[in-house]
Every structure is written in C-alpha cells, then in structure tokens.
Amino acid sequence: MGSAKSIFQVVSRFNTEDACIAHLERIRWPKGLRCLRCGKKRIMRFQAEGKTGKERHLYECVDCRYQYSVTAGTIFHDSHLPLVKWFLAIYLICSAKKGVSALQLQRELEIGSYKTAWYMAHRIRLAMRDDPQFCRKFAGIVEVDETYIGGSRPGRCGRGAANKVPVVGIKERASGKVRLQAMSNLRAPALARFIRLHAKKGAEVHTDEFASYNWLNRSEFKHEAVNHTKTYVRGNVHVNGIETVWSLFKRGIAGAFHHVSPKYLPLYLDEFAFRLNHRNHDNLLDAVLTTTG
Numbered sequence: 001m002g003s004a005k006s007i008f009q010v011v012s013r014f015n016t017e018d019a020c021i022a023h024l025e026r027i028r029w030p031k032g033l034r035c036l037r038c039g040k041k042r043i044m045r046f047q048a049e050g051k052t053g054k055e056r057h058l059y060e061c062v063d064c065r066y067q068y069s070v071t072a073g074t075i076f077h078d079s080h081l082p083l084v085k086w087f088l089a090i091y092l093i094c095s096a097k098k099g100v101s102a103l104q105l106q107r108e109l110e111i112g113s114y115k116t117a118w119y120m121a122h123r124i125r126l127a128m129r130d131d132p133q134f135c136r137k138f139a140g141i142v143e144v145d146e147t148y149i150g151g152s153r154p155g156r157c158g159r160g161a162a163n164k165v166p167v168v169g170i171k172e173r174a175s176g177k178v179r180l181q182a183m184s185n186l187r188a189p190a191l192a193r194f195i196r197l198h199a200k201k202g203a204e205v206h207t208d209e210f211a212s213y214n215w216l217n218r219s220e221f222k223h224e225a226v227n228h229t230k231t232y233v234r235g236n237v238h239v240n241g242i243e244t245v246w247s248l249f250k251r252g253i254a255g256a257f258h259h260v261s262p263k264y265l266p267l268y269l270d271e272f273a274f275r276l277n278h279r280n281h282d283n284l285l286d287a288v289l290t291t292t293g
C-alpha cells in the first residue's frame with residue numbers, strides 16, 4: 001500500500017476525504033493509532049463540526065484526554081482545503097520534471113485564490129527539503145559546479161554577473177544524488193564550506209578550472225579539474241552530470257515560473273533536488289505526506 005504511480009491512481013484511490021484520511025492514518029501510524037502526546041494506544045475516534053462548518057475527524061486519547069486530528073503536525077494542518085486537493089497537488093509537484101507554478105495549481109485544482117494556491121505550493125516545497133543535517137555525505141567521485149540563476153539575460157553570463165544569484169551544486173557519481181544551494185558569493189571559503197558539508201573526506205572532487213577550487217589540491221579531498229574552454233571530458237573527469245542539472249533547472253524556471261525571487265530560490269532548488277533524488281521512489285507521495293511541518 002502507499003505508492004501512487006500515475007495521476008489516474010491518485011485520482012481513483014484518493015477520491016474522497018475519507019480515503020485520504022484513511023491513507024494518512026495508515027502511513028502515520030502503521031502499527032495502529034497512538035496518542036500524539038503520551039504515546040499510548042487506547043484512542044477513540046469521533047467527528048465534530050469545525051469553525052467553518054466542515055466536518056472534522058478527531059481522535060481522543062483515553063488515558064490523557066488529548067484531542068488531535070489526522071493532520072495535526074503535518075503540512076495540511078489548519079488548511080481549509082480538502083485533502084483530495086492536497087494529495088493531487090503533491091503528486092503534481094513531485095512528478096512534474098519542470099516544476100508546477102502556483103497558477104497552474106490554482107487552475108488544475110480549481111482553487112479559489114492565487115494566494116491559497118501559492119501557499120499550498122510553498123508548504124509542499126518546504127516539506128520537500130532534504131535537511132543536510134540528516135543526510136549522509138557524498139563519497140567516491142563527486143562533481144561540483146557553479147552557475148548563475150535569474151537576471152534579465154538568459155544563460156551563463158560569466159562569473160560575477162550582476163543581477164544573478166550564484167548557485168553551487170554537488171552530484172555523487174555513483175548514486176546520481178544531488179544537493180543544490182544558493183550562495184552569497186563563489187569565493188573559495190564559501191565553496192569550501194559547501195563541499196565540506198556535503199562530501200566525505202577523501203572524496204574525489206571533479207570541478208572546472210575556476211580558481212575558487214584551487215584549495216582542493218591541498219585539502220583532505222582528491223581534486224581533478226577539466227578545462228572548459230579546451231575539453232569537457234578527460235577520461236572520467238567531467239562535470240557533465242551537474243551541468244545537466246543546471247540546464248534542466250533553468251528550463252524549469254523558464255517553463256513554469258516567470259521569475260523566481262532570490263528569496264525563494266533556495267526553496268525551488270530544494271524542491272528540484274528532492275524530485276531528482278526521489279525519482280525512482282514510488283512512495284514519493286507518502287514521503288511528502290508524512291513530513292511534519
């Protein structure tokens with residue numbers, strides 16, 4: 001149980017509020033209901049009318065009398081939107097390779113206001129963050145590359161281009177996993193912090209010949225650099241994997257978002273990396289559903 005592999009499956013399986021609640025219950029408490037406060041197992045179910053007149057499905061702990069709903073502590077908490085729409089929104093955002101704009105969500109899910117659709121997309125993106133604190137460090141060969149996002153002129157306009165946000169990415173060759181981060185600058189200390197946060201000591205770091213990577217030659221990492229102007233690949237030394245990520249991300253921005261405010265760029269980067277990193281998992285929907293927010 002759990003996975004949904006197509007929009008048809010989502011629509012046909014999670015077609016009522018009760019079906020969504022039953023599914024949330026199953027994935028939040030796979031071994032049976034538990035009190036969110038005291039952890040005990042004697043739980044009563046009941047229904048009550050919420051402030052808006054909407055029926056609420058609630059639980060009450062027999063031991064400590066604590067009352068809570070199936071959405072308590074999740075990204076849907078306090079939302080007046082039906083879970084059916086939330087489930088579909090998560091599926092759409094997770095499965096669309098180039099991202100989904102708030103405007104598309106509003107239209108496809110018939111959501112009353114743009115603001116509500118934007119808030120929904122924002123909450124889902126928050127749930128899609130892979131917190132580096134809880135993620136393992138990359139090992140073996142890793143590719144590191146930097147680029148600029150945003151600004152008026154498209155494409156790669158040289159380093160330090162005004163009006164653009166520098167972004168750095170790292171990709172583990174063996175697993176294909178990536179992490180992406182918006183930066184305030186691309187000087188050596190900032191890049192060193194990023195690489196040390198995500199790469200294991202002894203990893204073989206492939207980069208281009210950007211001077212901010214020179215410190216790698218005297219570091220705890222192995223370093224291989226390719227010269228972009230002469231050759232893109234030298235043996236197995238290249239940064240093609242992470243460059244593919246940049247081009248996908250830039251096309252996604254052009255296709256789905258008219259412009260990304262620098263303020264929200266980190267969230268879009270996280271969402272994008274999450275989708276790439278989980279594309280082979282069929283329980284993507286459940287991964288987001290069980291994120292507490």
Ligand SMILES: [Zn+2]
Nearest residue numbers: 035038061064
């Ligand atoms: Zn309790």
